[in-house]
Amino acid sequence: MKNDLIAAIEAGGTKFNCAIGTGPDDIRLSTRIETTTPMETMREVIAFFDHGARQVGKFNALGIGAFGPLDLNKNSDTYGYITTTPKEGWKYTDLLGSLRDVFHVPMAIDTDVNAAALGEYTWGNGRQCDPLIYITVGTGVGGGVLINGKPLHGAMHPEIGHLFIPAIMSDAPEPDGVCPFHGSCVEGLLSGPAIAARWGAPAENFPAEHECWGEFSTLMALALANLTLTLSPQRIILGGGVMHQTQLFPMIQEELQRVLNGYLQTYELMEGVRDYVVPPGLGDQAGILGAMAMAQQLL
Amino acid sequence: MKNDLIAAIEAGGTKFNCAIGTGPDDIRLSTRIETTTPMETMREVIAFFDHGARQVGKFNALGIGAFGPLDLNKNSDTYGYITTTPKEGWKYTDLLGSLRDVFHVPMAIDTDVNAAALGEYTWGNGRQCDPLIYITVGTGVGGGVLINGKPLHGAMHPEIGHLFIPAIMSDAPEPDGVCPFHGSCVEGLLSGPAIAARWGAPAENFPAEHECWGEFSTLMALALANLTLTLSPQRIILGGGVMHQTQLFPMIQEELQRVLNGYLQTYELMEGVRDYVVPPGLGDQAGILGAMAMAQQLL
Numbered sequence: 001m002k003n004d005l006i007a008a009i010e011a012g013g014t015k016f017n018c019a020i021g022t023g024p025d026d027i028r029l030s031t032r033i034e035t036t037t038p039m040e041t042m043r044e045v046i047a048f049f050d051h052g053a054r055q056v057g058k059f060n061a062l063g064i065g066a067f068g069p070l071d072l073n074k075n076s077d078t079y080g081y082i083t084t085t086p087k088e089g090w091k092y093t094d095l096l097g098s099l100r101d102v103f104h105v106p107m108a109i110d111t112d113v114n115a116a117a118l119g120e121y122t123w124g125n126g127r128q129c130d131p132l133i134y135i136t137v138g139t140g141v142g143g144g145v146l147i148n149g150k151p152l153h154g155a156m157h158p159e160i161g162h163l164f165i166p167a168i169m170s171d172a173p174e175p176d177g178v179c180p181f182h183g184s185c186v187e188g189l190l191s192g193p194a195i196a197a198r199w200g201a202p203a204e205n206f207p208a209e210h211e212c213w214g215e216f217s218t219l220m221a222l223a224l225a226n227l228t229l230t231l232s233p234q235r236i237i238l239g240g241g242v243m244h245q246t247q248l249f250p251m252i253q254e255e256l257q258r259v260l261n262g263y264l265q266t267y268e269l270m271e272g273v274r275d276y277v278v279p280p281g282l283g284d285q286a287g288i289l290g291a292m293a294m295a296q297q298l299l
Numbered sequence: 300m301k302n303d304l305i306a307a308i309e310a311g312g313t314k315f316n317c318a319i320g321t322g323p324d325d326i327r328l329s330t331r332i333e334t335t336t337p338m339e340t341m342r343e344v345i346a347f348f349d350h351g352a353r354q355v356g357k358f359n360a361l362g363i364g365a366f367g368p369l370d371l372n373k374n375s376d377t378y379g380y381i382t383t384t385p386k387e388g389w390k391y392t393d394l395l396g397s398l399r400d401v402f403h404v405p406m407a408i409d410t411d412v413n414a415a416a417l418g419e420y421t422w423g424n425g426r427q428c429d430p431l432i433y434i435t436v437g438t439g440v441g442g443g444v445l446i447n448g449k450p451l452h453g454a455m456h457p458e459i460g461h462l463f464i465p466a467i468m469s470d471a472p473e474p475d476g477v478c479p480f481h482g483s484c485v486e487g488l489l490s491g492p493a494i495a496a497r498w499g500a501p502a503e504n505f506p507a508e509h510e511c512w513g514e515f516s517t518l519m520a521l522a523l524a525n526l527t528l529t530l531s532p533q534r535i536i537l538g539g540g541v542m543h544q545t546q547l548f549p550m551i552q553e554e555l556q557r558v559l560n561g562y563l564q565t566y567e568l569m570e571g572v573r574d575y576v577v578p579p580g581l582g583d584q585a586g587i588l589g590a591m592a593m594a595q596q597l598l
Contacts, residue, residue, distance in 0.1 A: 069563075069564070083564065084564050130453060131451070131453045145529070147446050147451070152430075152446070152530070152531065153531065154429060154430045154530060154531035154532055154533055155531045155532060155533050155565045155566070155567045156531045156563060156565050157531055158528065158529055158530070158531055159528045159531075159562070159563060160528060160529060162528050162562060163525050163528050163529065164464055164465050164521050164524055164525055164558070165463055165464075165465060166463050166464060166465045166466060166483070167465060181559075181560045181561070181562040182558075182559075182560060182562070184465070222463050225463060226462050226463055226525055226529070227529060229457065229458045229459060229461050229462050230444070230457055230459060230462065230525070230526060230529045230530065231451070231453060231457070231529065231530070232451065232452065232453035232454050232455045232456055232457055232458075233453055233454060234453060234454050259463070259481075260480075260481075261480045261481060262480070263458070263461060263480040263481070264368075264455060264458065265368070265382065265383050266454045266455050267454070268454045
């Protein structure tokens with residue numbers, strides 16, 4: 001089982017990462033495919049796995065972590081579809097079905113962020129953490145949640161990126177958020193485009209000591225406070241391009257303690273806070289490796 | 300098993316409800332004991348069960364739903380304690396231990412609101428809902444969460460009452476919340492005392508059409524939006540004294556749809572919204588019956 005070849009797709013809004021291997025230390029073949037139209041992108045994805053299987057051997061399961069929203073209700077007619085995404089051309093795309101038509105192996109699909117959470121739980125910084133939250137901050141903000149090692153679904157799946165937070169609690173004037181649905185929700189305030197809109201340049205242009213990061217830390221701490229109060233997680237992993245600014249971790253940890261103001265007297269929020277909000281152990285590979293972990297669970 | 304006698308305690312800040320029976324339709328004996336000091340209250344609780352057992356028969360398990368925060372970590376030295384409560388005299392009270400010293404039956408302890416959620420899941424309006432959230436709005440605001448029918452714990456337990464919401468999104472001027480820890484968190488804005496502080500009289504004095512309820516509905520909708528985005532529940536039950544104002548349910552449902560602004564296209568948030576935010580099927584008995592459900596699960 002452990003040496004069975006498995007396949008994985010991390011389906012993102014700008015690229016699809018695809019891999020075949022047996023685990024994180026044994027990726028036999030991988031590629032990145034640009035996300036254009038569903039037809040074109042899926043044709044290239046299928047070609048990769050088709051050629052790949054001939055090159056390195058047949059794979060026995062496929063895991064897919066995808067941008068969403070996704071329909072994850074197995075009883076639904078649109079199970080495995082990308083549904084109401086704003087991504088041009090991708091509304092109601094039958095992602096899972098287009099792969100099932102071609103490859104006759106067990107398949108699992110989940111959100112990219114639930115997949116990343118599972119990757120971190122299996123091989124990264126989330127081992128034995130229950131609940132575990134994984135948040136990515138980049139072009140958008142998304143979050144995955146594992147309870148007892150299993151992705152949380154429920155009526156749909158978490159959409160943590162759109163949490164409401166009292167932006168007014170930061171010292172800055174009420175920022176105008178960029179979320180087309182909610183204005184100043186988490187994504188509207190903290191995504192890369194939100195930072196660029198508020199501060200006039202892309203996030204990566206600002207030095208570690210720029211004031212934008214102080215405000216970012218306060219707002220992120222409010223979001224993490226809400227997640228802490230709701231899920232009582234044992235760890236929160238923050239990944240994505242914006243979180244490459246590693247100076248943010250101690251700043252966010254401190255702000256989280258400040259806004260919760262001593263109300264929750266847990267190890268995680270007191271002496272253990274340095275281990276409570278951490279970067280991904282798998283770096284930017286959390287998503288694709290998480291999809292691989294999903295495939296492995298099917299064997 | 301189904302006809303075994305079981306015992307239940309709902310330990311609240313003003314009273315302890317105690318019962319012996321076999322289930323919700325067969326309560327053989329019950330009482331309310333005033334919450335004074337731990338010593339005095341627990342002595343009366345123990346006397347009730349002691350006499351009760353002689354009167355109606357020995358009980359085979361005991362379930363306890365209690366105000367918190369509680370230590371629910373079974374490996375902890377203070378497992379089953381009420382910990383950092385602001386309730387005078389009750390800090391670090393060994394609730395579970397004081398009962399274990401006297402009654403030698405299996406016991407389970409959880410928060411009052413996790414217990415109430417379990418009561419609703421077992422016998423009330425939360426049947427087959429996964430996840431299920433139960434929120435009580437009274438002197439304080441608290442919430443319980445069941446995932447797959449099991450109370451969520453994690454590092455501690457949910458403390459939904461202290462969620463941060465952007466109060467500024469209501470039309471009212473930024474209200475000054477009354478939470479000693481967080482000012483304008485959910486409890487600081489929506490509890491009975493918060494309403495009284497803001498509007499100058501106890502909540503029950505205001506008629507159904509008073510403007511206080513419009514603001515309440517917007518703020519509650521923001522809290523429920525955050526819970527929806529985080530947990531993706533299939534139902535949210537709102538209980539407690541303030542929610543006896545039944546005109547609030549359609550108002551909150553409508554505001555929830557308004558603040559989420561069509562982002563989540565689920566049945567629960569569209570045509571099913573009337574069944575998404577509902578009152579408890581067990582009314583004010585959810586807590587004590589939930590404690591009974593906890594006991595029943597031990598058999």
